[in-house]
Amino acid sequence: MECVRANFRLTRLAVHLTSATRFSSVITRTNFSGCARSAMSSSSYEHELRVAVGAARLAARLCQAVQKKLLAKETQSKADKSPVTVADYGSQALVSWALERGIGSENFSMVAEEDADDLRKDDGLDMLLRITDLVNNAIIDEGLESSPILTKENVLEAIDRGRSQGGPVGRHWVLDPIDGTKGFLRGDQYAVALALLDEGEVVLGVLACPNLPLAGVSLQTSSGEPVGCLFSATRGGGTMMQSLNDSFAPKQVYVSDVDHPALACFCESFESAHSRQTLTDQIAKIMGVQAPPIRIDSQAKYGAMARGDAVIYMRFPHVGYREKIWDHAAGCIVIEEAGGVVRDAAGKRLDFSKGRYLDVEHGILATNPKLIDTLLTSVEAALKVYK
Numbered sequence: 001m002e003c004v005r006a007n008f009r010l011t012r013l014a015v016h017l018t019s020a021t022r023f024s025s026v027i028t029r030t031n032f033s034g035c036a037r038s039a040m041s042s043s044s045y046e047h048e049l050r051v052a053v054g055a056a057r058l059a060a061r062l063c064q065a066v067q068k069k070l071l072a073k074e075t076q077s078k079a080d081k082s083p084v085t086v087a088d089y090g091s092q093a094l095v096s097w098a099l100e101r102g103i104g105s106e107n108f109s110m111v112a113e114e115d116a117d118d119l120r121k122d123d124g125l126d127m128l129l130r131i132t133d134l135v136n137n138a139i140i141d142e143g144l145e146s147s148p149i150l151t152k153e154n155v156l157e158a159i160d161r162g163r164s165q166g167g168p169v170g171r172h173w174v175l176d177p178i179d180g181t182k183g184f185l186r187g188d189q190y191a192v193a194l195a196l197l198d199e200g201e202v203v204l205g206v207l208a209c210p211n212l213p214l215a216g217v218s219l220q221t222s223s224g225e226p227v228g229c230l231f232s233a234t235r236g237g238g239t240m241m242q243s244l245n246d247s248f249a250p251k252q253v254y255v256s257d258v259d260h261p262a263l264a265c266f267c268e269s270f271e272s273a274h275s276r277q278t279l280t281d282q283i284a285k286i287m288g289v290q291a292p293p294i295r296i297d298s299q300a301k302y303g304a305m306a307r308g309d310a311v312i313y314m315r316f317p318h319v320g321y322r323e324k325i326w327d328h329a330a331g332c333i334v335i336e337e338a339g340g341v342v343r344d345a346a347g348k349r350l351d352f353s354k355g356r357y358l359d360v361e362h363g364i365l366a367t368n369p370k371l372i373d374t375l376l377t378s379v380e381a382a383l384k385v386y387k
Contacts, residue, residue, distance in 0.1 A: 112162025
């Protein structure tokens with residue numbers, strides 16, 4: 001497959017369901033119909049996956065609506081200079097609400113990117129009211145009219161459920177309500193990324209990618225092609241891809257089986273501020289990769305790679321940056337269950353059991369089992385001379 005730099009524009013795909021019953025049945029149908037699932041995944045996490053897919057889909061539709069109307073005054077700034085928009089908060093509130101509604105509140109734990117501190121300030125009231133309206137409209141548009149109207153206090157509580165510290169004990173949901181906020185603001189790639197940790201292991205992941213082309217990333221991709229992909233995976237159950245609007249039946253996807261670097265292409269962050277692109281270029285040259293990189297915002301990269309759009313993924317954040325678990329948990333299992341391998345630059349598996357942060361050596365890599373050793377060797381060689 002020919003690989004090019006990707007920069008996609010927004011095409012909104014939204015289907016309004018007509019009842020809460022249909023909401024649940026459609027999710028069930030689109031995730032398990034015709035799909036071989038392992039006994040562990042189907043018996044242990046089937047319900048959680050169904051609820052997670054519904055939550056991510058609901059949040060993605062809110063994000064699609066907001067992305068069209070995003071105004072500069074609705075954007076704030078965090079210490080890490082990532083923009084936080086009204087959609088970030090609305091997405092987190094919706095996912096939190098949907099998970100608690102579907103799973104129950106007992107022992108509910110969620111590790112998420114946002115908190116409601118800024119919204120509780122006097123100058124945050126206007127944004128809070130805007131978010132509350134968006135959340136309630138999304139619930140109504142989904143056909144869930146029987147649900148009670150959420151107050152602004154309900155929305156604040158839903159957002160603040162994401163304050164959990166995670167860890168190796170129990171179950172913890174892990175959420176990035178909008179992964180790829182800069183892409184979101186540009187009208188490009190972003191993802192609602194949701195995962196489930198069980199005793200420190202990622203056992204479930206969902207990536208809702210509203211702007212990712214259904215047909216894949218290639219030279220033939222055009223602005224008129226349908227977009228909107230949803231990837232889901234459970235440990236031992238494989239990775240499935242479906243459309244956000246149910247326009248085609250779900251199918252199992254697999255990473256590329258390319259075994260020669262000259263035939264491979266790699267994907268990385270669109271923003272040079274997010275990854276050391278000069279280092280990844282050097283690694284690619286040492287490895288013998290000839291194609292230019294596919295540069296995409298967010299964990300949409302993980303989804304694209306899981307279906308074979310790219311063969312290698314590399315991320316080398318700048319020195320001093322600590323990865324957060326919500327930036328990789330869902331994407332990691334989506335690639336692994338598609339047959340891929342995810343490691344840090346030292347060849348170690350990613351450990352999501354240490355809390356909110358993910359401590360890795362130098363960077364994060366993914367590819368297929370045939371190329372992982374070559375990739376790690378090339379990384380080691382590049383790091384020795386990289387300055």
